[in-house]
Amino acid sequence: MTRLKKLSLPISGLLLLLFIHCDLRAQKYDVAAFYWPAYHYEPRIEFLFPEKKGEWEIIHKSKPKEAGHLQPKVPVWGYQDEADPREMNKKITAAVAHGVNTFIFDWYWYEGKPFLESCLNDGFLKANKGRMKFYIMWANHDATSYWDTRNPRKDSVIWKGGVNRAEFDKVTDRIIARYFKDPSYYKIDGKPVFCIYELQTLIDGLGGAEQTRLALDDFRRKVKAVGFPGLHLQGILWSAxxxxINGVPGDKIQTQDKVLSFFGFNSITNYCWAHLQNPEGDYEKWADASTDMWTGFTRDFSIPYFPNLTIGWDANPRYPFKAGYITNPAPDKFEKYLRKAKSFVDRHPEQPRLVTINAWNEWSEGSYLEPDTTHKMKYLEAVKRVFGSRK
Structure with missing residues (x-):
């Protein structure tokens, strides 16, 4: 009792903190689902989504492109506003109840300002209350008219994703102040995890390899200056x-592993299997080809590789034409690869037990854990059967 009296928090507050501490650490495996924060009103893209509902506007309007094509996808919860903490509460509650204990938020910065940030700031952070972890993947690609169903071209740039050093410092200062300091931010060995989507875009924007290494070194110093033991830098493994690296003294950096080492990256994962194998045809063939690459990733890289799972792929809602898509996805098939990921993690006890999933809500690309009217909660139930144990 004497020790409790010396603390400024009442006992109820201490119990809440204890609950949060236990809740965030009780699960044996960390299952992190990428989160695409495009389902709320974003003033900067009202010209694309005039109904002010974000990308929901193309989901419910999608049409089958051929016989047997399962469109549109229909969410069980309706076309909810993810920036509303009451709606986000449904997502968090369902996620943690089924073993998804982390969201990886796609995070954007264009023309000196954050983009699509209201989902995280107004929705997740206000609703979470310590129930699940989160971390940031800086989706630093160009914003193109790929998001515009009237002109889906990746070579038509709305905003550039690359940043100069002054903008990089603004980004990292914001990330540290707003997110790293949140008790729920995901850490490895006490170091906040920060993922970068396109390393080449970062290098090009900062003016070269040496400038990029200096910028990342300064980022690490700033993280340490606010009390963390360091920064855990995570890369996305794909063609970007x-x-x-050209122009580095000695010019001996000729592999992706050496590139990552040069910049001080600590781990890698994938964003989705569509980056690894052409997303067309049968789900299990696509999944087998993608997951069979894991052994090579472990062999070829000197930093931990965290296995990635992808639920499906059908980006046709974004196109006026028929694009290739994955056929025959199903929860029971997905569970097979969940177990393969668990086995992979168990065979690498020297690294954190982290698995990434594409995605929580990539409705426009046909890869989501959120319940729809076809499968209800079955994808989430598969995750729970494999990873939901608290032992």
Missing amino acids: LPAN
Whole structure:
């Protein structure tokens, strides 16, 4: 009792903190689902989504492109506003109840300002109350008219994703102040995890490899200055991860692993299987080909590789034409690869037990854990059967 009296928090507050501490650490595996924060009103893209509902506007209007094509996808919860903490509460509650204990938020910065941030700030952070972890993937690609169903071209740029050093410092200062300091921010060995989507875009914007290494070193120093033991830098493994760096003294950096080492990255994962294998045809063939690559990733990289799972792929809601898509996805098939990921993690006890999933809500790309009217909660129930144990 004497010790409790010396603390400024009442006993009820201490119990709440204890609950949060236990809740965030009780699960044996960390299952992190990428979160695409495009289902709320964003003033900067009202010209794309005039109904002020974000990308929901193309989901419910989607049409089948051929016989047997399962469109539109229909969410059980309706076309909810994710920036509303009451709606976000449904997502958090369902996620943690089924073993998804982390969201990886796609995070954007264009023309000196954050973009699509209201989902995280107004929705998740106000609703979470310590129930699940989160971390940031800086989706630093160009914003293109790929988001515009009237002109889905990746070579038509709305905003550039690259940043100069002054903008980089603004980004990292914001990330540290707003997110790293949140008790629920995901950490490895006490270090906040920060993921970068396109390393080559970062290098190009900052003016080269040496400038990029200096910028990342300064980022690490700033993280340490606010009390963390360091920064855990995570890369996305795909074609935007360069395999060599030109102009470095000695010019011996000729593999993706050496590139990551040069910049001080600590781990890698994938964003989705569509980056690894052409997203067309049968789900299990696509999944087998993608997950069979994990062994090579572990062999070829000197930093931990965290296995990625992808639920499906059908980006046709974004196109006026028929695009290739994955056929025959199903929860029971997905569970097979969940178990493969668990086995992979168990065979690598020297690294954190982290698995990433595409995605919580990529409705426009046909890869989501959120319940729809076809499968209800079955994808989430599969995650719970494999990863939901608290032992």
